[in-house]
Amino acid sequence: MSKKVYDVIIVGAGFAGMYLLHRVRALGLSARVIEAGSDVGGTWYWNRYPGARCDVESMQYSYQFDPELQQEWSWSERYSPQPEILDYARHVAERYDLRRDIQFDTRIAAARFDESAARWTLTAEDGGTTTARFFVMATGCLSAPNWPQIDGLSSFAGPTYHTALWPHEPVSFKGQRVAVIGTGSSAIQSIPHIAREADHLTVFQRTANYAVPAHNGPLDAKLEAEIKAHYAEMRARAKTTPGGLDIVYSKDSVLEATPEEQEAAFERNWQRGGLGFMSAFGDLMMDRKANDIAAEFVRAKIRALVDDPETAEALCPKNIIGAKRFCVDIGYFETYNRDNVTLVEVKGRPIEAITPTSVRVHGRDYEIDTLVIATGFDAMTGALTRVDIRGRNGAALAERWADGPTSYLGLAMTDFPNLFTVTGPGSPSVFSNMLPTIEQHVDWIAGCLGHAKAHGYTTIEAEAEAEKAWWDHHQEVGARGLKSAADSWYLGANVAGKARVFLPYYGGIPAYFRKCEEVVANGYEGFAFG
Numbered sequence: 001m002s003k004k005v006y007d008v009i010i011v012g013a014g015f016a017g018m019y020l021l022h023r024v025r026a027l028g029l030s031a032r033v034i035e036a037g038s039d040v041g042g043t044w045y046w047n048r049y050p051g052a053r054c055d056v057e058s059m060q061y062s063y064q065f066d067p068e069l070q071q072e073w074s075w076s077e078r079y080s081p082q083p084e085i086l087d088y089a090r091h092v093a094e095r096y097d098l099r100r101d102i103q104f105d106t107r108i109a110a111a112r113f114d115e116s117a118a119r120w121t122l123t124a125e126d127g128g129t130t131t132a133r134f135f136v137m138a139t140g141c142l143s144a145p146n147w148p149q150i151d152g153l154s155s156f157a158g159p160t161y162h163t164a165l166w167p168h169e170p171v172s173f174k175g176q177r178v179a180v181i182g183t184g185s186s187a188i189q190s191i192p193h194i195a196r197e198a199d200h201l202t203v204f205q206r207t208a209n210y211a212v213p214a215h216n217g218p219l220d221a222k223l224e225a226e227i228k229a230h231y232a233e234m235r236a237r238a239k240t241t242p243g244g245l246d247i248v249y250s251k252d253s254v255l256e257a258t259p260e261e262q263e264a265a266f267e268r269n270w271q272r273g274g275l276g277f278m279s280a281f282g283d284l285m286m287d288r289k290a291n292d293i294a295a296e297f298v299r300a301k302i303r304a305l306v307d308d309p310e311t312a313e314a315l316c317p318k319n320i321i322g323a324k325r326f327c328v329d330i331g332y333f334e335t336y337n338r339d340n341v342t343l344v345e346v347k348g349r350p351i352e353a354i355t356p357t358s359v360r361v362h363g364r365d366y367e368i369d370t371l372v373i374a375t376g377f378d379a380m381t382g383a384l385t386r387v388d389i390r391g392r393n394g395a396a397l398a399e400r401w402a403d404g405p406t407s408y409l410g411l412a413m414t415d416f417p418n419l420f421t422v423t424g425p426g427s428p429s430v431f432s433n434m435l436p437t438i439e440q441h442v443d444w445i446a447g448c449l450g451h452a453k454a455h456g457y458t459t460i461e462a463e464a465e466a467e468k469a470w471w472d473h474h475q476e477v478g479a480r481g482l483k484s485a486a487d488s489w490y491l492g493a494n495v496a497g498k499a500r501v502f503l504p505y506y507g508g509i510p511a512y513f514r515k516c517e518e519v520v521a522n523g524y525e526g527f528a529f530g
């Protein structure tokens with residue numbers, strides 16, 4: 001690596017890292033992006049399993065910082081498939097000439113803050129180092145794969161694929177007996193594809209998940225033209241909603257609605273499809289009785305879609321709808337009507353072992369040729385704590401966060417001067433449409449770097465009191481309603497030994513964006529400059 005001292009090192013060349021590079025260049029700062037993959041795209045570079053696609057509608061899952069970019073790009077489907085989103089990322093890299101400042105195939109292992117020089121030095125796995133004044137982890141919320149702890153996993157003799165680390169070469173399931181472990185979003189997207197190709201597919205399900213149909217199809221040209229004619233208005237409307245999506249959220253109570261009104265509202269949302277299903281009523285995530293009504297509507301749909309009543313019942317989630325990440329599916333439940341698909345429940349009787357040729361559950365061996373692991377991520381914190389980050393006085397981030405993270409606005413941490421995180425814990429991040437949220441964080445960070453440059457500051461650091469006050473508020477908001485009741489990755493509950501702490505900010509986009517703006521308006525309140 002180069003011995004030059006940069007103004008900014010950015011780790012990650014996903015949508016966050018790419019846009020930040022563009023912004024810091026405009027400030028006249030020198031920057032280097034370091035990326036573990038061989039190309040741009042972040043999550044869309046790694047998650048290339050069959051059926052991978054965005055479950056936010058394409059017209060909303062795109063950059064808005066450049067009106068020309070937003071006008072010139074056309075999506076082919078209502079929900080973009082992964083290869084098309086990756087093409088979009090590559091187009092952005094070309095259009096803004098980003099690649100010349102990105103170093104690919106380099107995974108950062110450690111970062112040290114040198115207090116006397118007020119600089120960060122990053123060390124890659126290959127031993128190379130890069131030094132800069134400022135350091136930004138643009139490493140994504142869902143990028144550190146979570147491997148299940150199952151005896152014998154590494155002894156399996158056939159190919160093993162993790163959905164988050166899918167090979168770049170084509171994978172064929174023809175003539176194979178395949179096992180999928182997990183039934184989260186990645187599994188729900190990939191299972192219909194694998195089932196169509198494999199000889200036999202066995203799905204090992206620990207927790208059934210709620211999914212609403214995508215009703216995907218070619219993007220309606222008239223709709224595209226209409227949105228493009230009023231893109232700015234749509235983006236502005238989206239910023240007034242809790243999740244940053246242009247969806248109308250009802251304030252009505254489901255408990256006060258008649259059964260006919262309930263059915264009509266849920267059916268309307270079911271037919272529209274997608275993540276907006278829970279917008280039908282205002283109290284679905286506040287009251288268990290209200291939530292049960294929505295849950296029962298989806299269970300009835302699952303029972304109608306799946307022929308075998310026993311399988312249908314096993315596929316019916318019994319937990320709070322919307323507490324775990326909602327899924328959007330294309331033919332998922334119908335897949336269980338195929339003769340070559342078997343569902344095996346492993347709730348309360350975990351997978352005992354993986355042998356060289358089988359998955360063993362309750363003393364029975366399910367013989368397989370190929371194993372697909374769809375067990376998700378060490379979400380929100382994993383990509384940050386897997387790098388050995390040492391701040392002031394050698395403070396180690398992973399140690400500091402052993403009992404759960406703390407952060408000021410999901411942007412910065414006390415004792416880690418000049419380090420920013422994009423969509424870090426304590427920011428709305430995964431509770432929102434990620435691309436606009438990334439842009440808001442990048443804009444904020446770029447603004448802060450510009451402020452430091454203009455005033456000749458060499459250090460910026462979150463103040464302990466401000467960080468604590470924000471974190472306390474964030475935890476208090478997270479405990480409201482039903483979101484915190486489930487064992488979800490939003491709380492770190494999916495990773496063995498991980499502290500159970502509410503991670504994404506649940507106060508909604510408008511309140512969060514307002515807070516970030518107020519901090520700036522008050523002279524970067526809660527930050528100390530040196």
Ligand code: NA7
Nearest residue numbers: 142148182183184185186187206207325374375376377494
């Ligand atoms: P998720 O949503 O975390 O799903 C992981 C799945 O794997 C989930 O069904 C888990 O069951 C299951 N799991 C995890 N460990 C095991 C073991 N040991 N045995 C059986 N089953 C297991 O990850 P995804 O990749 O699907 O989606 C992540 C996000 O990416 C998604 O929400 C979108 O935002 C994009 P559990 O529910 O923990 O019982």
